Amino acid sequence: MRERGEREREENDERKRERREKTREREERERKRERERENEREQESENMREREKMREIEREERTRGEQERTRTRERERTRTRENEREREREQERTRTRENENERERERERTTENESENKENENKSENIREREKMREIEREERTRERRERERTREYENENERERERK
Secondary structure (H helix, E strand, O other), X not given: OHHHHHHHHHHHHHHHHHHHHHHHHHHXXXXXXXXXXXXXXXXXXXXXXXXXXXXXXXXXXXXXXXXXXXXXXXXXXXXXXXXXXXXXXXXXXXXXXXXHHHHHHHHHHHHHHHHHHHHHHHHHHHHHHHHXXXXXHHHHHHHHHHHHHHHHHHHHHHHHXXXXX
């Protein structure tokens, strides 16, 4: 019985080892195939680069004359663009000067307005002060008038009192 169990374990262990070995071999074959595919892809890419390089050389050989004409046209375009940029810079300088002049005029107007506002404020303050003084004078006259009236009433009352006696 024990021997049978021992043998079964050994057989199971052997089957496991065989499965692991087959799995390892299969994985190694897959890795090898993947490396081969990667090498093929790299080789194909290299071949494509080589073909593209050859086509590029052929294009360059065919287009040397056209390239010279293109360079001439590009030089002319560059000169035109530079002239246009210089015109734009000059326009910008002109706009800047005009804007600065306008800002200066605005500062002058602001200064004038501030002076005028200050002057108007001073006038308004003077008017308020005069109004205040007038009000104080009115109140003083009113107070004096009432005082006189009270004094008169008091005197009249005293006079009536004396007459009654």
